[in-house]
Amino acid sequence: MALETTLAGAYPKIGDSTEEQKLRRALHQFDKGEISEEDLDLIKNGVTEEAIRQQIEAGLDVVTDGLIRWDDPLTYLCRNITGFETSGLLRYFDTNTFYRQPIVESRLEWIKPILVSDYQFAQAKSTKPVKAVLTGPYTIAKLSRNRFYREFKQLAFDLAHIIHKEVEALEAAGCRYIQLDEPAILNHKHDFNLFLQMYEIVAAQLSKAEKTLQLNFGNLEGLYPKVLNIPVERLGFELTKNHKNWDVIKSAPFTKKMMAGVVDARNTKMESENDLVQAVHQLGEYTSLEQLWLSTSHSLEFLPRSNARKKLELLASAAKQLRGASVS
Amino acid sequence: MNLPVLPTTTVGSFPKPDYLTKARFQFSKNQISKTELEELEKKATKEWVDFQEEIGIDILVDGEMYRGDMVTYFAENFKGFEISGLVRSYGNRYYRKPVAVAEIERVNPVTVEWFKFTQSLTQKPVKGMLTGPYTIMDWSFDEFYPTRRDLCLRLAEVVHDEAKDLEEAGAQYIQIDEPAVSVRPEELELAIEAMGIVTSGLKAYTLTHICYGDFPKIYPKMLDIPVNQIDLELSNNEFDLLDLFKKAPFTRDIGLGVLDVHSHRTETKDEVKARIQKALKFIPKEKIYVSPDCGLKTREVEEAKAKLRVMVEATKEMRETLG
């Protein structure tokens, strides 16, 4: 194994060409009742394939299904968990994108796998391993409105059990990489003990897939190094130029695998390949480059597709240069 | 200014009539000329002015028939910006983001001619409508300035020049929207500083609109934004925000959002009245302006009109009970 590249979640759903806008058109037609749900699903399948193909063409080693079917990081999961209703739009962290706030109306229950068929579809279309990406239980709990549980903790633990079942189902379906996004913990660092307990539930007796905990939209100050106690194999976080995390990780040895978000997925400005190579050499002081994943700092939905592609190509090109250097 | 108690107004944008949507599309394909498009933009603006007068809104807007996105519109008219490919905001909604690629400059006034045109159609006051520097900065990519602060403060100077020109053209009300302000509490200070530059030396009544954010994190600090009125989205989340005002009184005038702009359903008069009633518990009536949660441009024309009728009628009935 050598250093590999991946993206931190979603891929842009549309591009600038007419051909690349078919999902937008189809959703529009669906809203007007001009096409059926089956027609729409076929389009979503096609765009998912396109997203996977473009990631592979850009040179990524581990891909995602692009989360093409997801409206936002919460709704796609929550509408398949019994007990949730959805309500008004809220801004997703400090972005100019929105999510529908889930409302907990009754006891939450996992009925059946939510993402397994998406995973199976994507893996069947991909020559590279497909990483499943889902929002973690703490962030779901924190961004929801609780109208049922007496205590936040009860909500949190029920969600931890639900996500555990989902991760278990993904493992059973053969998924080898699972990424859990938990941006909310970076805004609520005082909840860390609860968070740790939740992940003991999420990860209990699951060992087939490599689980990545993705912590972005902030920095790890105050959570590092104790965040290394969370029972996941890999930790993902932002490491763009001058990001605070560069200082934070100096404070203790890094004992997990790392997914380093070195490419800024929230600005079109291109990093220089040399800067990226330098950054990775610096990371070599803290972690084994053999097992390092280089990635984008965030999902790519904050960029136009053409810019997203360029960023992925840059990532792959930097990785290639680094691998070449380590072979010689 | 001769306004009734609980003056009614709107946040800025109205839906474009079908003929204008079609014309904008044709213009983008070079099938009609700029002049032909402008004629239709003026026709639509006049229709909305007539409608606002007919139902009795107190402070009018031009409805932004000539604007696409609230940030991109300004970026397209300032020097130093390019426009990116499409980025998704929610669901099936996409927009093009500005990219700062050089020093930002305002070569000519951007909105002044539209303000003058609209004001010429009515005796009632028309608001000048601008997007604030913090929001333009936050919703743009930046490939030029070293820091967010540098871009934001440069934009503040440019938006100030525009506000000055609107004032000179006769605007008594100038709204500077800052919907992005509510999401990064750590940058609220910067947004306040930037708004200080925009409103510095203005005699017009100034207001800002803020929406869809985590208000508890920026309240009461947001009351330091140097404007006369803060207009807030309140209906979308069932007025939880008012609980905050128990903890610290709302010291500015408030623009009270009473219509959920994301739902197709028309509110009832009773719902609108209940919302005003609830606000009256926390804020004296002299300080309340009534408006929708946000711009109405995403609703159908008839939906928007129905909602606004209810808003104005409910407000009129409230006025009677207040004596």
Ligand SMILES: [Zn+2]
């Ligand atoms: Zn708004």
